[in-house]
Amino acid sequence: MFTKQVSSKGLATKSQQLAKLPLGAAQTTTASFSSARDDWFYSAPALSMVDEESKHRMKLPLYDLQPRLYNNWVAPNATVVGEVRIGPFSSVWYNTVIRGDINGVDIGRFTSVGDNCVIHTAAALPTGMPAKVTISNNVTIGAGSTLYSCDIMEDVVIGEKCVIMEGAKLEAGCQIAPGSVVPPGRLIPAKQLWGGNPCVWMKDLDMAELWSNYSKSYMESTLAD
Numbered sequence: 001m002f003t004k005q006v007s008s009k010g011l012a013t014k015s016q017q018l019a020k021l022p023l024g025a026a027q028t029t030t031a032s033f034s035s036a037r038d039d040w041f042y043s044a045p046a047l048s049m050v051d052e053e054s055k056h057r058m059k060l061p062l063y064d065l066q067p068r069l070y071n072n073w074v075a076p077n078a079t080v081v082g083e084v085r086i087g088p089f090s091s092v093w094y095n096t097v098i099r100g101d102i103n104g105v106d107i108g109r110f111t112s113v114g115d116n117c118v119i120h121t122a123a124a125l126p127t128g129m130p131a132k133v134t135i136s137n138n139v140t141i142g143a144g145s146t147l148y149s150c151d152i153m154e155d156v157v158i159g160e161k162c163v164i165m166e167g168a169k170l171e172a173g174c175q176i177a178p179g180s181v182v183p184p185g186r187l188i189p190a191k192q193l194w195g196g197n198p199c200v201w202m203k204d205l206d207m208a209e210l211w212s213n214y215s216k217s218y219m220e221s222t223l224a225d
Helices: 010-021 022-044 207-224
Strands: 081-087 097-107 118-120 134-136 146-148 192-196 199-204
Touching: 118 134, 134 146
Parallel strands: 081 097, 097 118, 097 134, 118 146
Antiparallel strands: 192 199
């Protein structure tokens, strides 16, 4: 942090100038300086995406496909396109893009999608399974993650900057370490921690870790409120 050095001579000069002013003028000048300083300190920077003149649209229909949001919070500069359903008390954070343009995206209750995430779908899967994205209840997705035509069951925690490829399935209560890649078609068993690129088994989660993962989604929901 850079600080500006002010000499005692300069301060004395300012004090002498204020002393020469009439009492009312000096008080008014001092109050204006204090008010300007307080306004600068307490004023928050304006967000361009919430400006009335901004062209950003949070919800974008695609032909006859409309996003359906039920009592949840979506950041002003996030983008939700097409056939997307987001359940109650879920949150979509800043700069996230959810695209339901080719197939649908279904997000359950109390689920948090972190900053800068991308959720999108393929046209079809080689296994013949549905190519939509299904994210169940109480799921926490870390910032910078990418999800592509996968199935996420309840109480799952996905770390930051993870990639979940098409056809992958994450069973209930599992956890993916930050920076991991889940290959196409991979099944992650319940209540286990996996990590790496490609991800491998690391350990079984104990009861305390499972409870922490479960409650994390509620804390994220509280922050969104």
